[in-house]
Amino acid sequence: MPALFFSRQPAFALPIGPCKRLFLFLQFTVRGKTLNLPFCDSVPLKLAIASCTPLVANQREMSKPLVMNRRPKILHTMTWLAPGGGADRNVYLSMKGLRKDYEIHIAVGRQIERDDLLKLPGVSAHICPHLDREIRPWRDLHTLLWFVRLIRRERFDLVHTHESKASVLGRLAARWAGCKRVIYGLHGVVFNEPGTRLQRQFYIAVEKTTIWACDLIIAVGRDALRHYRQKKIGRGIPQRVVYSGIDVVDFERRLQKVQKDAFRREMGIPQHAPVLVNIGRFSPAKAQRNAIAAFAKLRNAHARLLLVGEGDERAACERLCQKLGVADRVIFAGFLRDVAPAYAIASVHVLSSLREGLPGVAVEASLARLPTVSFEVEGIREIVSDGQSGFVLPQGDIAGMTARLERVLRDAEMGRAFGKRAYEHAIARWDHRAMVRELDAIYREGIER
Numbered sequence: 001m002p003a004l005f006f007s008r009q010p011a012f013a014l015p016i017g018p019c020k021r022l023f024l025f026l027q028f029t030v031r032g033k034t035l036n037l038p039f040c041d042s043v044p045l046k047l048a049i050a051s052c053t054p055l056v057a058n059q060r061e062m063s064k065p066l067v068m069n070r071r072p073k074i075l076h077t078m079t080w081l082a083p084g085g086g087a088d089r090n091v092y093l094s095m096k097g098l099r100k101d102y103e104i105h106i107a108v109g110r111q112i113e114r115d116d117l118l119k120l121p122g123v124s125a126h127i128c129p130h131l132d133r134e135i136r137p138w139r140d141l142h143t144l145l146w147f148v149r150l151i152r153r154e155r156f157d158l159v160h161t162h163e164s165k166a167s168v169l170g171r172l173a174a175r176w177a178g179c180k181r182v183i184y185g186l187h188g189v190v191f192n193e194p195g196t197r198l199q200r201q202f203y204i205a206v207e208k209t210t211i212w213a214c215d216l217i218i219a220v221g222r223d224a225l226r227h228y229r230q231k232k233i234g235r236g237i238p239q240r241v242v243y244s245g246i247d248v249v250d251f252e253r254r255l256q257k258v259q260k261d262a263f264r265r266e267m268g269i270p271q272h273a274p275v276l277v278n279i280g281r282f283s284p285a286k287a288q289r290n291a292i293a294a295f296a297k298l299r300n301a302h303a304r305l306l307l308v309g310e311g312d313e314r315a316a317c318e319r320l321c322q323k324l325g326v327a328d329r330v331i332f333a334g335f336l337r338d339v340a341p342a343y344a345i346a347s348v349h350v351l352s353s354l355r356e357g358l359p360g361v362a363v364e365a366s367l368a369r370l371p372t373v374s375f376e377v378e379g380i381r382e383i384v385s386d387g388q389s390g391f392v393l394p395q396g397d398i399a400g401m402t403a404r405l406e407r408v409l410r411d412a413e414m415g416r417a418f419g420k421r422a423y424e425h426a427i428a429r430w431d432h433r434a435m436v437r438e439l440d441a442i443y444r445e446g447i448e449r
Helices: 018-026 043-050 059-063 086-098 137-154 164-177 197-213 222-230 248-256 260-267 288-296 314-324 340-344 360-367 398-410 412-429 432-448
Strands: 029-031 034-036 073-078 103-108 123-127 158-162 182-186 216-219 239-241 275-279 304-308 330-334 348-351 372-375 390-393
Touching: 073 086, 073 137, 073 164, 086 103, 086 158, 086 182, 086 360, 086 432, 103 137, 103 164, 137 164, 158 164, 158 432, 164 182, 164 197, 182 222, 216 222, 216 432, 222 239, 248 340, 248 360, 260 340, 275 288, 275 340, 275 360, 288 304, 288 314, 288 348, 288 398, 314 330, 348 360, 348 398, 360 372, 360 412, 372 398, 390 398, 398 412
Parallel strands: 073 103, 073 158, 103 123, 158 182, 182 216, 216 239, 275 304, 275 348, 304 330, 348 372, 372 390
Antiparallel strands: 029 034
């Protein structure tokens, strides 16, 4: 295997420019009880930083070679834990597969909507009381200092960051604390989120001015890296694709155990009604409103649209169903801990997302032998072959999505053929055990260098 990491400058020997100015802005030392803050004489700021001490140990101690008479220590950082989140599943399966060979820790913000990652045996959890999803400079500074303190205290051999905010603050803290190997886990392209041009430019600027702090970028799909290259983010930093896997054995076992008739009754779906399924958190990025709009134009009056998930946009989607006159045929199932029944009763999977990293729901649909009809979104063509295992349409093409859905529902034989090809592709590529093996090799190489 070619070398994935390369020799980098010491943590504080940074090239001149905005990155170094940012780092000097944050750097300080502790000498006895006196804080030397060359960038600011603000008493409130001094007190805030003092509340987070002791933070800075002897820098030379962090530079000493580690004697590996113990399992290597790995820290994963996450912003929050979302129900059904793809990044959460990726980290969970990674930690579960590697916990015997590594001492695994996870640091996460205070918004926790699922706790299986925190309860995984053999994994140590750290909750940051300051970290949340919104941009709040004062709290974010506290979060950065909290991460520095944690990394210095635990002396991690490698830090693997995930999700946008925890990645930015986590990689800066890891470099500041002297951690020798820092990996950026790229699960999605934040600057492609629906929003204003100014917001996107801000996210691009943040990534460009902080990406230097990592040694390696691991993306869950090729499309995410392509967008970063187009924006010239991370030039000179090694990049690698490690596909985000699924526990295919467990997923197929759960599919086989589904009581389809009982689940249909539970959801209020007639026994022979064709079902279109959409699974994901209700958000502007997932754009369930587009799936509803396409469904409303279907000529098949017996079809049902099953929407699985929760989120801020759910109420707006419910109002849209009322407005379009399909409220009696759209089922809002809420969050399901086990989504296998939703796939098991479906005829086709609808992916209306405007932004993804790699759409894991399309992988799950493929393992359930379902064709996927999707908008063009990051990672979809790595899962769905247009016209062979599903259909991929330009974003916003509601009429085109309706036409493809009509075609799949009308031609059952084509739908089965699409589903068979989708399954064969998924079972060959998306087994999580391959992901765990690749990460293990990357971790070992990074730590041993």
